[in-house]
Amino acid sequence: MSLYNVLDRHVLLPLGDLFYGSEITRQWRKLRCSEFRPYQEILEFQNEKLRKLIKHCYVSVPYYHKLFDSLGIRPDDIQNKEDLCKLPVLTKQIIRDNYSDMFSTAVNPKRFRKSSTGGSTGTPLQFCMDSHEWSFQRASSLRAWESYGLHLGDKIFSFGGNSIAQKKDALSLKNIYDRVIMRNYKFNSSEVDENSLMCHLESFKRIKPSAVRGYGSSLAIFARFIKGTGYKPSGIKVVLTTGEVLMPNYRKELEDVFAAPVFDAYGAGDGGIVSHECDCHNGLHITEELCIIEITDKEGKNLPDGEMGFVTSTDLENYAFPFIRYHVGDMSYIKKEACTCGRHTRQFGEVMGRAGKLLYNKQGVPLSPTMLPIMLYPNLDYHSIENQIEYNKIDRFQIRQDKQGDIHILLKMKDGLSDIPIRDSIIENYQKHFVGSKVELTIVDEIPLLASGKEDYCVSEYKYIHS
Numbered sequence: 432m433s434l435y436n437v438l439d440r441h442v443l444l445p446l447g448d449l450f451y452g453s454e455i456t457r458q459w460r461k462l463r464c465s466e467f468r469p470y471q472e473i474l475e476f477q478n479e480k481l482r483k484l485i486k487h488c489y490v491s492v493p494y495y496h497k498l499f500d501s502l503g504i505r506p507d508d509i510q511n512k513e514d515l516c517k518l519p520v521l522t523k524q525i526i527r528d529n530y531s532d533m534f535s536t537a538v539n540p541k542r543f544r545k546s547s548t549g550g551s552t553g554t555p556l557q558f559c560m561d562s563h564e565w566s567f568q569r570a571s572s573l574r575a576w577e578s579y580g581l582h583l584g585d586k587i588f589s590f591g592g593n594s595i596a597q598k599k600d601a602l603s604l605k606n607i608y609d610r611v612i613m614r615n616y617k618f619n620s621s622e623v624d625e626n627s628l629m630c631h632l633e634s635f636k637r638i639k640p641s642a643v644r645g646y647g648s649s650l651a652i653f654a655r656f657i658k659g660t661g662y663k664p665s666g667i668k669v670v671l672t673t674g675e676v677l678m679p680n681y682r683k684e685l686e687d688v689f690a691a692p693v694f695d696a697y698g699a700g701d702g703g704i705v706s707h708e709c710d711c712h713n714g715l716h717i718t719e720e721l722c723i724i725e726i727t728d729k730e731g732k733n734l735p736d737g738e739m740g741f742v743t744s745t746d747l748e749n750y751a752f753p754f755i756r757y758h759v760g761d762m763s764y765i766k767k768e769a770c771t772c773g774r775h776t777r778q779f780g781e782v783m784g785r786a787g788k789l790l791y792n793k794q795g796v797p798l799s800p801t802m803l804p805i806m807l808y809p810n811l812d813y814h815s816i817e818n819q820i821e822y823n824k825i826d827r828f829q830i831r832q833d834k835q836g837d838i839h840i841l842l843k844m845k846d847g848l849s850d851i852p853i854r855d856s857i858i859e860n861y862q863k864h865f866v867g868s869k870v871e872l873t874i875v876d877e878i879p880l881l882a883s884g885k886e887d888y889c890v891s892e893y894k895y896i897h898s
């Protein structure tokens with residue numbers, strides 16, 4: 432570790448906490464101690480926090496008070512995570528309809544931090560977290576990054592959309608905090624023309640970062656550009672991807688160009704979800720000190736481990752604007768097997784992306800387009816080597832849904848291949864999710880561009896009408 436690492440950890444971060452009203456140092460220390468806790472202890476810890484949260488909600492959050500009364504539920508009826516199913520799921524629409532009733536009257540509004548889900552994923556949801564929750568989420572990332580060998584004070588080159596990229600006001604308190612303490616240098620990934628990429632690369636060379644962070648697809652564009660210039664980055668310890676499904680070909684490209692391992696993450700500020708890959712790279716360890724995750728069907732019924740469903744989160748730390756059994760809008764499953772790294776927290780398998788411009792099947796179940804690429808794999812498992820070998824035979828693809836809701840998968844193969852051996856599995860995966868839709872798969876020479884001239888792997892003309 433360098434002198435800056437030591438200074439940052441022991442002086443700058445605690446000072447930042449004091450100045451900024453956060454408590455990252457304290458939360459980080461606590462999280463480091465609980466990293467390898469036995470699962471039974473994690474459960475007890477969660478249940479204790481849950482009971483406290485439920486009481487708090489009943490006493491001070493008008494929405495939950497009314498909800499509990501209308502269901503005839505007393506706070507004591509919720510003793511552990513199994514009892515959560517007595518409560519209905521919380522949707523974005525319910526939050527919008529009851530917005531002013533979602534705030535706790537017991538938390539000082541000075542501690543509120545306004546936030547919103549990304550505007551790129553449909554209508555943004557406004558919500559609030561208290562500074563305690565905010566700190567916890569950051570501390571959780573620091574814990575994971577440290578396990579990758581990346582220390583606070585190491586420079587991070589971030590390349591992403593609005594949620595990652597730097598806002599215009601470079602002298603704002605937040606940006607100074609980001610730059611001096613988090614050492615996070617942010618660049619906007621929507622600027623991917625040749626000139627912008629060249630400017631980004633010049634900055635990259637000047638900064639000499641230890642880590643690269645961003646959306647997998649954006650980083651892959653940058654990586655390809657770097658490769659094209661013949662420049663070989665060195666000194667990168669890790670590549671951190673987040674915000675969307677990380678495709679295996681992107682992972683490989685990033686590892687090759689940056690000569691560093693890739694660690695994927697999935698999180699949702701609304702719902703208090705933070706999850707990270709470990710060295711085993713076979714799923715995403717949930718920070719279970721922070722949230723209780725259930726995988727449920729649309730109505731909120733729990734599904735067994737291994738089964739794909741809606742990610743439903745109870746945020747154990749957000750006392751300002753509590754989320755109980757919140758449907759985040761993403762789909763995933765919990766891995767059946769425990770990880771071999773020694774951590775006992777459960778792991779998400781594939782997370783089917785942030786719900787953006789949703790597609791609907793004929794039953795009205797929304798499917799995120801970021802889920803569609805995953806459905807090209809047998810068993811939906813993109814970590815499997817065999818699946819990756821098959822996938823790597825595909826040059827490009829497009830999934831089209833017509834006005835009737837039928838699905839047409841177009842694949843352009845590499846090396847003039849005229850078929851794909853996993854054709855039946857692909858069709859099967861699609862039929863499972865698009866029940867009642869006809870599913871066709873065609874190998875084509877070219878993938879058609881959209882009317883706008885842009886490329887897109889997902890095109891839908893189908894409008895599901897709620898009956």
Ligand SMILES: [Zn+2]
Pocket residue numbers: 709710711716770771772773774
């Ligand atoms: Zn692990």
